[in-house]
Amino acid sequence: MKLSRRQFIGGTAAAAAGAALFNFNLLTKSVTAADDSLEEMKTFRNVCPRNCYDTCGQISYVQNGILKKVEGDPKHGYTNGKLCLKGYTYTRRVYSPDRVKYPMKQTPRGSGNWTRISWDEAMDTIAKKILELKSRYGSTLPICFNKYSGNFGIVHYGAEGTMSSIGYTTRALGTPCWPAGIDAQTYDFGTLYSNDPEDMVNAKYLILWGQNAAWTAIHTLPFINKARERGAKLVVIDPVLTSTASKADLYIQINSSTDGALALGMARYILDNNWVDWDYARNNSVGFDEWVDYLKTNITLDWASEKTGVPQDIIREIAREYATTKPASMWVGYGMQRHINGGQNVRIIDALGVMTGNVGKSGGGVNYGHLETWGFSYNAMVNPAPKGSKGFIGPDGKEGDRNINMNNFAHDVMAQNDPPVKMLWLACRNPGSQDPDTNAIEKMFAAMEFVVTVDSFFNKTVQMSDIVLPATTHFEDWDVMASYWHYWIGINQRAIDPLYESKSDVEIAMLLSEKMNALEPGSCTFPTSGTPEEWAAKEFNPGIHSLLGISDYRELIEGPRKAKMTPASWADGKFRTPSKKIEIHSDLAEKNGLPALPVWVEDMKAPEKYPIRLFTPHPQHGLHSQFQNLDWMMTANPEPKVEIHPVLAAKYGISEGDKVKIYNDLGSIIVKAHLTRTTSPEVIVSYEAWYKDSNFNVNYTLKATPSDMGKQATGNNGVAFHDNFVTIEKA
């Protein structure tokens, strides 16, 4: 075993005299001849692994082992050699002095008293805790794992693999962001599967439904712009006049959570004028006529206009244009499904697309996202549980992990008692700032016996941990990334050495496995060998090879590849529902306690005490709790604010720049006011983010209210992030 520098020092007396005797601890004689010239600039291929539509191809520029700058990869046909503002700040992330550098231990948790420990000691402590819990409770179920989207690289599923290799554990299951929409499309089409975004250039008419591409998927804009240059009209429907909405030919400031009502109104008008593509709808779907009856008996333009706040003539205008301008594309954003009726609203919009025959067409589609290019081996994720592992007996009688709801994490962790959850392992995840009801999260963390967090920065979650393990950035790792939006896949090379003692999730898993097996042979099944590149290579399989038209992953080093798929999803008409057709009438939905048809479901009404809706959408300068803490971002966007409509502000005596207290029974936040008519009079907007040296967190007032769907495909319903009601006062 190679001695680490620290161990080496420990056993060496510090004495120094002449050169011959000089005792180096940190420096060492170079074997090669001294060459102090600047190396040639080297480039590497990387892929931004963040939870983002665009998953950009990147070129990193490295000189003398130091990352000098990051550019877009011109060989990437969707991101086209350009990055977003976040992508250009990566040097600040990699080389920030704030990075978590070494494994560290906090005693007691939350005290801020940290000791630096070796990887060996960290693994020893963790392994012993795992084994102790296992012997105390007879299973590893007291260990709860929560990982989500901090890094979507496929090799990072080694974090899941870490858990599966120690036995059956408690798992935070679900996805917070988009599950209601996923289920909606699953009920309707069998899964989520959207057109190639590059295909949007072929659209003659475009509706962006609660989608702020300018901030969250900016590389789609050139394709939208191209369509517009060719004459397409852009309509944006959103309660907030976003940057994207500001560019639209028509912006509709709809009442929050009433998108389904607008789509129903449109559908009724399309029906009345017989602009329905009866052939497509009847040949490809089940239950269409049933829904038509529903429209005829239940929906009027009056009602739709009343519900949505959109004048009838506008509903008529967009209905006519959408139905008669072919092909017409709709893009459903994740914001609009974060409601208690969000999934249902997406189902109605899906039906609108089916009704007009826009599904399965190039330049059309009801686009939401896809996972068609994610057919990797997940080699690092799938490990058998050690022999004799005791698991949780699920409702189907099978033994396995105990799944709890990621979207009501604090509550669900606390609710377990057979056995209780005693230890948390967090990777790629910062519930301390991102989960609903921050106060409940804090209490839950306090109740744990042991918390391990793998991260690169000292965020709220690390603050509440016993042990933090330093995570590599994507420039320090091999990996492969796919997108849930475009069709490209790229390899991520190791461009620089991992800084300090940071390690990837797989390397951590290997170390843990070694330690656990030393302490108790057979207690962990995770492999203990493999270079980072080998781990990445193992994610490739014949399916991925043929999808990309390659025979070896190394071909991706020449440039990212686009999956060989048709530009229009569902063009073959082979839907993946039980009936193999579009299910306007979904028995599955009905079985799950939801309406079988895309009918109107009431939105959540504001309680009297808390009449204002607080929107906490994705920020421009960060991605969840990433990026905003970097110094360049702090210059570009130094502090959070809340956008308030001047009319609402006047009602509460608030002026520009005032500090505003936003609160409800769950908690409160204080933030600076910005008066703007870009928001609606009953909606205030504050963008979620984790700022450096700030306790700002929009989730203190957010109740973990589930959205209506998500359980079917993702295991749990989503969070109705946008059904968050508060009141305000001048602070």
Added chain:
Amino acid sequence: MTKQLGFLHNSEKCVGCQGCEMACKNEYQTDAAPRWRQVFQLREEDYSLPTRMFFSMACNHCANPECLRVCPVKAYTKREDGIVVHDHDRCIGCRLCLMACPYDRPQFNPAQKKVEKCNLCYQRIDKGEKPACVAACIPEALQLVEINEALDQRMGVLKTLPGLPSPDITQPAIRFIGPKQGKQIRRD
């Protein structure tokens, strides 16, 4: 001077993403504080409808650069192609150019106690490449152009936008295509 290079900013296309601003920082790995290029949001009250509209501005490489005129150490020079180059080595940090520029584009670097600004990526331009900000602009709202009569006669090309200082002061080498407002169905 044989020509005048400059920027054409299309506010109709710009979504205020600040990619240009960060691409600039990325190219030169600048310190945090100085913003050679900055994206500004136009004030809502200057337009009939509230919208998020932006323009992006770096040094305007003016035809009459005030910075160059007032600088006591000749740190500023104007190249044949009109680029106003600031020589960081010559600068003594007197900050007179900061007082003189109506656009606040020379930026003081508090760590180095010197001024710095956009040099229009002249090294890139000399190699036939686009400036980093232009190359990074996803909606293609920012372009490198030659400022001349022909450009000024093009439809929709403006010399200024509401909220900007009069171009008469320095004759900035920037032109705009104004923001376009779509139809808005509002509830307020």
Added chain:
Amino acid sequence: MVQTKGEVFLMRECAEQRTLEKYQAKINLLLALSRFFDQGGEQLPKTLEPLNKAAAVLVQSEGPKELESAVKILEEYLNSSPEVYQALTYEFNRLFVGPAAPKAPPYESVYRSAEGLVMQEQTLAVRKMYLREGLHSQEQGHEPDDFIGTELEFMAYLLSRALSSQQEQNLSAAQYYLELHREFCSKHMEQWVEAFAQAIGRSTDYPLFTALSKILVAGTQSSFCK
């Protein structure tokens, strides 16, 4: 070549045995400081004593008055209780290590640009100077080369080479190493050690660390042969 002549003069001065001792004291102090930072807060019980000794010797031979109190403070901490050492460890990590953003990151490049980063041009410049002597950081690529501990060790190395060359009567070699030492000091250590010390002073209430920062600044001056 005035400076070179000056150095020759210095060498003559230093040739006296008394001055050679000073050399050794200085080297010992630099090494002790290097170990102090490198081995971390957890090893303070081990690194504090050599540091205190080295500093005391230097103070005795060279006698900067303001350092005497700093050395005394160090001495007072020598036989601290485990609890005190524990608290010092936490403080050490809060100042220099993390996991929260350290108050005084121990890397040169962080101080030489506003809100600086690690692995910047200074890091590379330091790496080049190591290379000129056929050395490199054992953790090159992982740990920034301009880590305070590494820079201190390099300074100690240069002085020890100068000293041994001197003892071998190789005056030109001794002069070379002295000059390199001075160059490294003026181009690097002196460029940031004050700012680093100030960051420490600003961020801690523990006299140990303020005392340490004073010793660090005094111990890293290029002029040591008065």
Added chain:
Amino acid sequence: MGTWEWPLIVFTVLSQISIGIIVGLLGLDCRNQLKEKLFKQGVVVSGILLMIALLASLFHLGHPEAAYRAITHLGSSWLSREILFFILTFVGWLYLLWLSFHPAGKLRSSLLITSVLGLLGIISSAMIYVLPRVPAWNNVAPVFFFILTAGLLGALALVILGGKELQPEQKKSLLNWALGCIIVSIFMFVLYASTIKVNAQGAATVQFLLSSPLFWLRAGLGWLAPLILLLIGLKSQKVFTASTLYLVFALVGVGEILGRALFYVSAVGIHISALF
């Protein structure tokens, strides 16, 4: 709004007193034979002030060690010209200093040359601020203000330095001169305020000044009080006591320093008005 530019405040005010003294010496010399002792005193004090002023100006620079380069853009930079003229003035002063120890006949012409150079220096100082970007400064006002400071404080400084060396009518003419400067200053300010008000930035400057207690302090202490003291004193034909003279000098000095500070602080430049 501008910022508190202490190095510039010290530099401009002190250099202006310094040159005011030289000009005053010239004036005295033209009227009557200048006494050797007063000449020597005046020259020494003027030189000390000039040196402090030049030293203070360095503190404004990010890199004072490279200040010598500031003279390299005489073609268009008033700052370069200012430095040149101040260096020349300093050379003139050196000659005056030599003269004060080795009396010779060229006194008046030397004073005249140094005065002209000094005044050109002051004008250059002022011209630095004549920036199209700052409407409040983009006019002749800075030149007037700076010269008035020199005249006012120079004259008063000479009265104090001269003490008993001065003949009563010399003293009186110096005090009359100071009084005139105060009256012109007030008049100039009113004119200035009313002309710059025409544009938004100028109006903001005026608005800032009129609503600033510091401005009223400046007007009261630096203009009104000395004005009354001087008027009463000159009218009553009585000899000013030394303490009254010191008081007047102190009041005017504080007034000018405050005035200069306000000059910088109240400057409103043309900016981009947008959200950042």
